[in-house]
Amino acid sequence: MRDRRQDGGRMGQARPARTRVAVGLHSLGGALAVGFALWVLAWPAAGPAVGWRALLAAAYVASMVSAVARCRRSGWRREDVAMLVGILSSGAGSVYWAVVLLGLDPVPSLSWADPLWTAVFPAVVLSLTMEMARGRLPQRDFAIDALIGSAGAAAAVLAFVAPLLGVPELGAARPAVQAAAIYVAGDVVLVLLVVTAISTFGGRHAPHLWSRLGGLALFALVDALTLVSGGEQGVMDGLSLRSVGLLLGFMLLETSVGWRLPVASRPIRRGSTLVMPIMGVVLSLAVLVSRWGDTTARGLAAVAIAIATVRMAWSFRAVAALADTRRLAHTDDLTDLPNRRGFARAARERLSEARPTTIVLFDLDGFQDVNEALGHGAGDELLLQVAGRLRDVVRPDGADVVARFGGDEFAAMVGARPGHAGDEDAEALVAAVGGEYTIDSIAVQVSAAAGVVHAPQDGSDLDELLRRADVAMVAAKERRLSTLAYTEELDTRSRDWLRRVEQVRAALSGGCVEVHYQPKVELATGEVVGVEALARLRIDRELWMPGRFLEIVTKAGLLPALTDQVLATALRDARRWEDAGFPLSVAVNVCAAGVTTGRLPRVIRTALDREGLRGSSLVVEVTEHDLLIDHASGRAALDEVRALGSQVSIDDYGTGYSSLAYLRDLPVDEIKLDRTFVAAMSGDLRGTEVVESTVRLAHRLGHRVVAEGVETGEDLAAVRDAGCDLVQGYLLARPMPAGELERWRDSWHAGSLDTLAQPAALAEAVPAPRAPAARPAPQAVAAEASVAGRDLT
Incomplete structure (x- = not known):
C-alpha cells in the first residue's frame, strides 16, 4: 500500500x-x-x-x-x-x-x-x-x-x-x-x-x-x-x-x-x-x-x-569559528602541514594558472619499524621532525608547498625557479628527509623514495598527476632509487596489472579454474597412493600457469575463492576415482587466510559432506610461512581439520624459520621436503646428511616424509636411500588433467619406480601425457617445481 x-x-x-x-x-x-x-x-x-x-x-x-x-x-x-x-x-x-x-x-x-x-x-x-x-x-x-x-x-x-x-x-x-x-x-x-x-x-x-x-x-x-x-x-x-x-x-x-x-x-x-x-x-x-x-x-x-x-x-563569532574550522579542515593536526585537501586546493590554483610546477610524492622507509619497536608516540615524534626538515628546505614565500597526506606519506609542490630543474628540487627534498633521527634517545635511520611529475608536461589534472607520481614512487622503491620521474613506460605495468587482475577475477567468477594432478608414489611399494591438486586458469583459451596468476590472486584477496574451487573440484574427482575402484587421496594447498581465520574446517566439512567422502580422502597442505602469521589460530584450525579425519602436511618444509618447533607443537602428519633440499643431495655429503637427519627426526615423531621436485634418477635414488616415504616430481610425471592422470595410472606399475631410479632411465621413463620434447630446461624445471609446491600451484 x-x-x-x-x-x-x-x-x-x-x-x-x-x-x-x-x-x-x-x-x-x-x-x-x-x-x-x-x-x-x-x-x-x-x-x-x-x-x-x-x-x-x-x-x-x-x-x-x-x-x-x-x-x-x-x-x-x-x-x-x-x-x-x-x-x-x-x-x-x-x-x-x-x-x-x-x-x-x-x-x-x-x-x-x-x-x-x-x-x-x-x-x-x-x-x-x-x-x-x-x-x-x-x-x-x-x-x-x-x-x-x-x-x-x-x-x-x-x-x-x-x-x-x-x-x-x-x-x-x-x-x-x-x-x-x-x-x-x-x-x-x-x-x-x-x-x-x-x-x-x-x-x-x-x-x-x-x-x-x-x-x-x-x-x-x-x-x-x-x-x-x-x-x-x-x-x-x-x-x-x-x-x-x-x-x-x-x-x-x-x-x-x-x-x-x-x-x-x-x-x-x-x-x-x-x-x-x-x-x-x-x-x-x-x-x-x-x-x-x-x-x-x-x-x-x-x-x-x-x-x-x-x-x-x-x-562575528560564527565567522571566526568557520574560518578556524576551514583552516583545520585543510591542515594536518599532527604536523600542522597542509593535509591532502589543503594541498589539493593550492595545487589546483597553481595548475589553473598554467605555471610550470613539479609535484613530488614520497613516503618514509623504516617508519613502520619505528612504530612497532618504539610505539606510536615515537612514530609521531619522527613525523614531526620530518615536517620540520621539510619546512627548512622549501622556500618561505609560498612558492613551494609541502603537505602530509596521511601515515608516512608526504607530498610537495615546487614552483619553477631560474637555474633549477624540478628533479633537482625533488632530490633535495628527499635528501633532507633521509638521514639519522633521534627518537627517545635512540638514533634511527630513515630514508625515502619519491615519485616526480612535472606539469604541464605530464598533465594538468591534479588527480591524474598524483596517480602518476604514485606510479613513479612505487617504481622508485622497486629499483631502490631515491627519486624517479614519471614516464609512460612506468605506467605500462600498472595498467597491465589492472587488466590481468580483472581477467583473473572474471575467470574465478566464471568457473574457469582447472585442476591438474601430480601423482605421489610410495617408495617402499612403488604404488600410487595420492595426488597433489594444482590450480590452472583458462583465460582467453590460454592455460595460465601459477607463475602468471598466483601473485595476482594473493594481492587481490582472491585466494580463498580459488581455494574453495580447487577443493571442490579435487574432492569431486576423488569421489569419481573411488567409485571407479582406485581411491586416491588428494592434497590441496590452502591459503593463510583459511588457516588463521578458522573458516578452513567449515569449508572442508561442507565439501566432504557434499561428495560423501571420508576425511582421510583429503590431505591439507599449509606452508610454514602461513603458520607464522598466527601460530595459535593455525594450531586450532589444524586440530579441527584432523578431527574430521583429514591429514595435515607442511609444504616447503625447511624454508621457514621455526621448522623444528612446528614438528614438535603442531598437529602434523606429513612434511614435504622442499625441492632445494632434494637438489642439494646430488654429490653433496652435507646436503645428504641434512635430509637424512630430518627424515630420522620426522619418523621418530611419527610423521611421514615426502620428497618433492624429484627430477632425475640420481634424485630418486638419493631420497630413497635417505629413507623418505613418498616421492613426487617431473621424473615420475608432470601435473596433468584428471583424465590423463587416469590413463597414466593405468600404465604405471610397481616396477616403474625401480626403472626410473637407474641413472640412464630418463630416456626410458614412463611416458608423460605431454611429448618428451616439451620437457623444459633444468632451470625452467626447477622454477616451475618451486612454484608448484606453493599456494595452490
Missing part, C-alpha cells in the same frame, strides 16, 4: 496542472456555491443582508475545510500545521464576525474576533521559520532576523500612527485606528518575511510563497485603507471593499498550505536573508533620529538596534 503521507508530501510536484491559481479558483468556486445556496435559503426569511453574511461565512468555512484537506494530503508537515492553525483561527474570527457581530447594532470596532485574526501573524512567522530550516538555514538566525525586522517595522508604523492618534476628531473611531495600526505593522512584517523567503529560495522554486505574499499584501492594503480613512472602513458590513479584500487574501493564504520546496532544487541565497535585519535596522534608526514617534515607538526601535547588535556579535 502506498503511503498517503508520501503522496501528499509531493502534491506540489506530482500534480503540476493544479497550480496555486487553479486551486484558489476551485476553493472560491466551492465557497461561492455553498454560500449562494445559503443565501437563497436565507433571503426569504431575513432579507438580503443575512444572505450576504451567510455567503461570507460559507466562503470562509469552505476555505478552512480546503486548508485542512491540503494539510492532510501533505502528511501533516510541521510548517503546514503551523500555517493551518493560523488560518483556522483567522477563519473562525471571520465567521464569528459575519454570523454574530454583523447582526449587532452598532457593530463593535473591537471584539473577540480581533485576537483570532491576529493569530495568523505568529503562525506565518513560525511556518516560515520551519520552512527555512528545511532549506538548511538555521532557525535561530531566521527567527532573530524576523524579530529585528518586526521590531523595526512596528516602530516605524507606530511612529507614523502616533500623530493620528492624537487628533481630537477621531472620537469613537480611535480604537479602530489603533487596531488598524497594529494590523498594518503586522502585515508589513509578514510581507517582508515572505519576500525574504522568496528571494532566499528563488521565486520559481517556491510558488506557494507567492500565494502567501499575495494574501498578506491584500491584508496590508485593506488595513492601510482603514488606517488612512480614520476608521471609516473599520467595520465589515456585508460585501464591502474591506470584506471582499480580506476574503480573497484569506483564500490565497489557504492555497499556500501543503506545498513542498523541491529538494533537488532548493538553492539558498544567504545574502537575501539580510533583507529583514537591514530593513529593521534602517527603520529603527529613522525612528530614533526623527521627531516622529512616541515613547513606545522609540522603545521598539531601540530594542531592534540592541537585538541587531547581539546578532552581529554572534555572526
